[in-house]
Every structure is written in structure tokens, then in C-alpha cells.
Amino acid sequence: MVTVEIPADMELVYKRPQSLTETHTHYCPGCTHGIIHRLIAEVIDELGIRERTIGIAPVGCSVLAYYYFNMDFAEAAHGRAPAMATGIKRVSPDRVVFTYQGDGDLAAIGTAEIIQAANRGELFTTIFVNNAIYGMTGGQMAPTTLPGQVTTSSPTGRDVETAGFPMKMAELLAVLPGAAYVTRQAVFDPRGIHRTRAAIKLAFQTQLAELGFSLVEVLSTCNTNWHMGVVEALEWAKKHMVAYYPLGDTKVSDGVRALMETR
Template sequence: MSEKIFSRPQSLTDIQTHYCPGCHHGIIHRLVAEVIDELGLQEKTIAVVPVGCSAMADEYFNMDSQQAAHGRAPAVATGIKRVHPDRVVFTYQGDGDIAAIGCAEIVHAALRGEKITTIFVNNAIYGMTGGQMAPTTLAGQKTATSPDGRQSSSVGMPMGLSEMLATLDGAKYIARVAVDSPKNMATAKNSIKEAFQVQLRQEGFAMVEVLSTCPTNWGKTPIEAVQWLRDNMMPQFPLGIYKNAGGEKQ
């Protein structure tokens, strides 16, 4: 008899994805689910999902979940965690959700050292709403609202959210990863696990930023999108650990 060595994580439901071909959300979902399974947290975890492409993430994560208004996931997660301190609470947010309308929410959650975990998916554009410029859109990048490319002279440079949050005392673990290769997927999973363990140790706020593709709104094939991420996003948003659980920058 053959041995089954690969299967769907218990923390993921068995349904067909709605994400566009080549989108990295599915990979990120799986890594989060694998970590929750390995830590034995499925029955005590609560996911908070936002408005955006990942608005239906609660259909994929096989656990309790709560929908939040656009950008308000950190505030909702804070309330849940304070009422249920024995539960593991995480938010799953895109760059438009977390860095634009929800920027104040995530900054103050980190500032207060809320004992929640945030998974931040950065694809440098608004996905669900039609490909508008986001706070993370690269200089010169063309979007639906910047057809001539982002002009840094008038709208500023892309926001480095991980770099900014790493300066706050309440943030105990901040990392930026990617899932463009098997090696980077393994690193991403390790960072996601550490972010959950920071919460389990009740140390404070933890966030993992994951660089992701958006082939549909970038106007590229899935393969072209991965290369564009490597050539353009990684130089702008360097991978690495920006703050570890002990509070030291690396």
C-alpha cells in the first residue's frame, strides 16, 4: 500500500478557491493553516478577516472567524482577544485594508502591544476593487488610478509598514517574507509560526508581511507576475526579520 505523505491541513476547508490564477493567497492560507495544525490551535483560534480579496477567507479557514469592516480588523481582534484572552486571534489583511483605511488601527494595535497576530499580504495594489493605487504601490507603477505611474513627488513613496511598526515598543516580532519559491515558502512558514508563538507566550504584537503577486491587476501571467515581484517588489521591500521576539532589530 502507498503511504499518504501530503494532504490538506485540517484548518482548511475542502472547497474550490475563488482567487485568480497565480494569486498567492492560496499558498499563504495553506501556510497559516499548517502552522495552526502543527501548534494544535484549531479549536482555540479565531480568524478576523477584512474587506478585500480575502473577504471570503473565513470560508477557507476551518475555525471560528469574524468579519470586520474595511481596515478595522485589528480593532475587532483586540476586542475579541481582550474578552477571550485564552483564544488565539489573528487578522488576515491586504495592503489596501491594513495600510490605507486601516493604518491607524494597525499602528495603535502594535503600539499598545496587543497580543494578536497579523498576516499582512502585500501585492502593491488594490485587488478586489479594480486595481487602484495603494500605499504600497511602487514608484512609477501603473494602476487604475495612476495610469502614468505613481508619482512620488505628489503622493509620496511606497509605505514600508514593517519598518514603521518595528519602531514601536509593543511590537515584538515583525518579519517580511515571500512565497515565490519553495525556499522562501519554508522561511515564510517559520516566520508565521514564530508570530503565533509570540502570541502564545503573551509577549505582545506580532506581524508577518508576505509579498504576493496580483497577476490580474498587474496585467501579467502568473509566471510573469512572480518575476515582476522578484525584480521590483523585493528591492523596494527587502525580506528579513525587522524585529524579533526579544525586541531587538535585525
């Protein structure tokens, strides 16, 4: 261990958030899951809610998220994180509850759970990571895969005639009365990362103020299964994903708007 002298006139501007454990992640090099984990941890630190936060891990690449977050965590069956979060939040309303779900988890097998939970206005927060593919199982077509996108199960590209169009979850959930705050952000560059962090913070504040269901969809990459370099994947995502999945808030209830104005 090398110790480095920090000059006395230097101040700390960034360090590892307390809400992350020291465990090294299993994610591929350049995977944006790591960035999103860190943003959630930073927000939880900033709001001072780590001791009373319970996360729900999904099935997918982020199935091991409970190793990386330094707080109470539960593991849900595939797609069932919103159902589990509902139970935990209703039994312990003083806890801050969030689910962390990928697009295969939330938009395929778990579509019913997320729609019903949002419609009931459950007071938990969902972080929905959309990278347009099934990462863990080897790059198959997901409900969010873009038209024409090549995957292992759509080798000639997604055919919308047979597979339908990619599902826009942020727009779909926004029309439900129980949803208070729904937004779509992207972590493709530092500016997007800062905006995503602000959105995650607002989502947790929505829950703390008991205004209703909150969800942040985060556009993400999967350079491994997209068969691209790390930087190339970010560029591809900026060009193609953002074109289909527009960024911004799709639902801001009056209560959340008032919250935004006080910030």
C-alpha cells in the same frame, strides 16, 4: 470518484490541512492568497490550536477568507480587523486570534488601527498580504504601489511627488515598543514559502507565549491587475518588490529571540 490504491510502502508526506475547509476559493489562477491561506492552516494544524483560534477577515480580495478557514471567524469593517482582534483577544485571552489583511486594508484605511494595536502590544497576530495594488476593486494604486508602477488610478505610473513613496509597514511597526515580532517574507518560490511558513509559526508562538504583538508581512502578487502572466508576475515581484521591500525580520524582541533559540 476514483479510488487509488496507495502502495503499502508509501507514506503520506503532504495532504490538505484540517484547518482549511473543502470550499474552492474564488481567487484568480495563480493568486498567492491561496498559498498564504494554506501556510496559516498548516501552522495552526501543527500547533494544534484550531479549536481555540479565531480569525478576523478583512475587506479586499480575501474578504471571504472565513469560507476557507475551518475555524471560528469574524468579518471586520474595512481596516478595522486589529480593533476587532483587540476586543476579542481581551475578552477571551485563552483564544488564539489573528487578522488576515491586505495592503489596501492595513496600510490605507486601517493604518491607524494597526499602529495603535501594535503600539499597545496587543497579543494577536497579523498576517499582512502586500501585493502593491488594490486587487478587488480593479487594480487602483495602493499606499504600497511601487514608484512608477502603472495602475488604473495611476495610468502614467505612481508619481512620488504627489502620491508619496510606498509605505514600508514592517519597518514602520518595528519601532513600536509593543511589537515583539515583525518580519517581511515573500512567497515567490518554494524557498520563500518555507521561510514564510516558519515566520508565521514564530508569530503564532509569539502570541502563545504572550510576548507582544506579532506581524508577518508577506510579499504577494496580483497577476490579474498587474496585467501579467502568473510566472511573469512572480519574476517581476522578485525583481522589483524585493528591491524596495527588503526581506527579513525588522523586529525581534528579547523574548522572541529566546523563543527562536529553543526551536
